[in-house]
Amino acid sequence: MSQPSYVIDEMISAKAIAARIEALAQEIEKDFKDTNKLVVVGLLRGSFVFIADLVRELGLPVEVDFLEVSSYGDAMESSREVRILKDLRTGIEGRDVLVVEDIVDTGYTLSHVIKLLESRAPRQLRTIALLDKPTRREVDIRADWIGFEIPDEFVVGYGIDYAQRNRNLGFIGKVRFTE
Secondary structure, eight states: OOOOOOOEEEOHHHHHHHHHHHHHHHHHHHHHHHSSSSEEEETEEEEEHHHHHHHOOOOSSEEEEEEEESSSSOSSOOOOOOOEOOOOOOOOOEEEEEEEEEEEEESSSHHHHHHHHHHHHSEEEEEEEEEEOOOOOOSOOOEEEEEOOOOOOEBBTTTTBBBBBBBTOOSSEEEEEOO
């Protein structure tokens, strides 16, 4: 089955993303100023670019780990079934944890991850999402920090994909189908 033809229109520039990440890092540093080592948990695969840029901006001691979760596969719509494909290597009991998500859409993934990690008794668990689509929310959840609130558009770039393509774009782009 072939994919439909599409073009990508820039929605959020690389420069705007970099500036927002710098500001978010300053806010996070204030909230975690008393931590001895922050565990930053990236949700793979979409958050890998965001987490790399975010941790380089943080002036805190950090340990980075990843959870790989899936609720989309290659589809454009969430299946609402969240699967853990790769678990943490790091124990988080009694630790300060920041979960890094690329985009909060329906809210199922972030909600599932929070419940999973809270069951492991972290000292503090906070969340950050680069993008938020509140009009798509089906679960009552909001990240503690949000990079950009966006309308209900299908987006790619900066780690976010469409069928494993376009993660390498340095900006966030809106997908416009041409067929």
